Amino acid sequence: MSESLRKRLLDIYGRLYSRYGPQYWWPGDGAFEVIIGAILTQAASWDNVDKALANLKAKWLLEPVALRAVDQDELANVIRTSIYFNAKAQKVKAFVQHLGEHYNDDLRALLGKDTHNLRQELLSIYGIGNETADDIVLYAAHKPIFVIDAYTRRILGRLSINPTRDTYDSYQAIFMENLSHDVSLFNEYHALLDRHGSETCRKVKPTCAECCLLDLCPTGARNVMSV
Structure with a gap:
């Protein structure tokens, strides 16, 4: 030091x-919304992300089971305001697929891991890089990382x-x-x-x-x- x-x-x-x-960061109603917001905010303004999240809520899609079930092209259209919506739809799908396969949608089990292991696991998921992983670690899991x-x-x-x-x-x-x-x-x-x-x-x-x-x-x- x-x-x-x-x-x-x-x-x-x-x-x-x-x-x-x-x-008063991070804006979001619960850890799952924070995570989806962290993925959607890549290269996008928060105003546009907020609109995309509102669209997901309006269509009852802001939960893991619904996001896995929805067609990827339809999801891309719902989050269109977030920019690069086709790529982000694939990234959101990858995260909820991982959550379902490995944790049976128990988000607390994933976020309860220690900081290092949680970060490494997030980085292993398609579409999650350093900044997005750290957003999730800090703002969804409430663990100290900058x-x-x-x-x-x-x-x-x-x-x-x-x-x-x-x-x-x-x-x-x-x-x-x-x-x-x-x-x-x-x-x-x-x-x-x-x-x-x-x-x-x-x-x-x-x-x-x-x-x-x-x-x-x-x-x-x-x-x-x-x-």
Whole structure:
């Protein structure tokens, strides 16, 4: 653990929390809905995912048995708003098939596994990669793991907090090795980074002058100076 990096990460968290307040993540009515939402949100905005989830609920499809029974093309049409709906229909089908075959739809048995084994099993299911697996581990199973996404990579890069290698695991290690493994902290921190990345530290035309991290950010300082 680097004490200086730990303090810096906590300073960033404190500023983001003061700026945006609690985010109340993950939106969803129960662990199963969280998992389906985590699959659907790949490369999609939450507004579009929320519409897809509402469509599933309206057709009584948001449960494992119904999702296994529904035709894949029909499922794709129901979740059309989530983008890449054909691929995501296949991914949702793969998850509920795994849940039925290995756990008889007992989601608590799956999520009750220890963090490492749960994550490895999720990664073995078609269509679930690092970010989606960690979303499920953190927000559905309530186990301490830090989720890395494009917003987090962008913000860390602009703050000149760089991992040893440009990999998911290396970015994750920045948080896992320097912060207490606290579910509430990881939950809120990830949500705040996403909020900051979508509203302020945008990919194009970030609003650096309004940023609560400006005095910590070399990129922001350069952007403000160039205006």
